[in-house]
Amino acid sequence: MNDNFGTSGTVLVAGGAGFLGSHLCKRLVHEGRRVICLDNLLTGRRENVQALLDNPLFSFVLHDVIEPIPLDISATHIYNLACPASPRHYQADPVHTLLTCVYGSRNLLELARKCGARILQASTSEVYGNPHVHPQPESYRGSVNTVGLRSCYDEGKRCAETLFSDYGARWHLPVKIARIFNTYGPGMAPDDGRLVSNFILQALNGSPLTVYGDGSQTRSLCYVDDLIEGLVRLMNTPPLFHGPVNLGGPQENTVLEIARLICKLVEVEESFQFFPLPSDDPEQRCPDIALARRCLKWQPATGLEAGLRKTIDYFAHDAAYEPQEAQG
Ligand code: NAD
Numbered sequence: 001m002n003d004n005f006g007t008s009g010t011v012l013v014a015g016g017a018g019f020l021g022s023h024l025c026k027r028l029v030h031e032g033r034r035v036i037c038l039d040n041l042l043t044g045r046r047e048n049v050q051a052l053l054d055n056p057l058f059s060f061v062l063h064d065v066i067e068p069i070p071l072d073i074s075a076t077h078i079y080n081l082a083c084p085a086s087p088r089h090y091q092a093d094p095v096h097t098l099l100t101c102v103y104g105s106r107n108l109l110e111l112a113r114k115c116g117a118r119i120l121q122a123s124t125s126e127v128y129g130n131p132h133v134h135p136q137p138e139s140y141r142g143s144v145n146t147v148g149l150r151s152c153y154d155e156g157k158r159c160a161e162t163l164f165s166d167y168g169a170r171w172h173l174p175v176k177i178a179r180i181f182n183t184y185g186p187g188m189a190p191d192d193g194r195l196v197s198n199f200i201l202q203a204l205n206g207s208p209l210t211v212y213g214d215g216s217q218t219r220s221l222c223y224v225d226d227l228i229e230g231l232v233r234l235m236n237t238p239p240l241f242h243g244p245v246n247l248g249g250p251q252e253n254t255v256l257e258i259a260r261l262i263c264k265l266v267e268v269e270e271s272f273q274f275f276p277l278p279s280d281d282p283e284q285r286c287p288d289i290a291l292a293r294r295c296l297k298w299q300p301a302t303g304l305e306a307g308l309r310k311t312i313d314y315f316a317h318d319a320a321y322e323p324q325e326a327q328g
């Protein structure tokens with residue numbers, strides 16, 4: 001069994017061309033790690049890792065994790081981030097999303113078993129569904145609809161956690177499960193349809209911000225650099241520490257508060273257009289991060305205003321602008 005605590009060996013990042021994956025690849029390469037980015041480019045973009053393509057430490061493999069992983073790939077550490085994260089994208093082909101979570105996890109776990117690698121699953125706060133316990137500790141088992149619009153993602157991620165847990169027990173694999181809460185920052189895809197990207201692009205364009213429902217539902221946002229730090233720390237915990245561990249921002253805001261703050265930071269007048277709330281949209285979401293504080297010595301370092309300013313700057317100057325269609 002390999003036991004390189006984050007210092008040597010090749011790291012495989014499945015989903016490495018996506019929002020979080022590309023930040024992770026960049027960080028690992030800058031630390032001098034050899035990185036293989038495996039991605040089918042469903043929601044990821046080659047441009048996200050463009051800056052790494054000429055780096056001898058980095059290689060890109062076009063591959064769908066639903067299919068067995070190519071036999072010549074070997075790694076000491078595997079991050080499984082391969083799965084569309086935005087409701088707009090994961091609902092576009094729900095069966096593919098579910099199979100990505102289940103077959104993708106199985107295929108990567110088989111690879112980890114073959115290589116003796118550590119393997120980390122990017123799970124989600126969605127495993128708590130529309131929670132009845134607030135804030136959500138890892139011990140809360142959730143309230144999830146098995147047959148709704150979000151089920152392909154929520155249940156896929158729940159099943160993946162079970163696969164990770166069972167492989168860990170059966171094969172003594174050092175598996176790690178991170179439950180990630182809403183993360184934002186530079187590098188988000190403009191067509192993602194998520195709260196932060198939609199609101200910032202709409203504000204920059206002088207359009208009304210599209211609020212679903214009455215905007216009283218809550219989310220707790222985490223800046224991308226903080227989240228990546230949490231993932232790396234979790235990967236480097238002792239082999240028997242499996243999690244799951246919540247990684248997210250503990251500051252809870254209503255959607256309307258976030259909309260107002262973005263208008264203020266972009267310096268535009270508040271203007272909102274209200275649409276029906278999509279079904280199964282969680283009413284409240286906030287992580288209890290006591291376990292991450294204790295075991296990873298981790299908590300987010302970036303405040304909401306500071307993180308949003310960096311993200312606004314990115315959308316204003318770097319990201320290709322595409323007007324957003326409201327879902328309603
Ligand atoms: P993203 O959509 O930007 O990135 C996902 C990446 O996975 C993309 O590059 C995509 O092309 C790739 N991918 C999708 N299906 C694949 C498949 N079958 N085979 C190979 N590659 C595939 O999303 P993100 O925000 O970077 O999220 C990354 C991971 O973190 C996801 O697993 C997501 O569920 C999890 N997560 C993210 C958030 C968040 O707020 N961003 C919150 C909770 C969990």
Ligand code: UDP
Binds near residue numbers: 086212255278
């Ligand atoms: N949302 C919104 N307007 C938008 C996009 C999202 O009001 O243009 C709401 C959405 O209904 C949800 C919250 O913002 O209540 C977060 O949505 P997102 O898609 O970012 O993430 P998730 O629902 O998966 O937490």
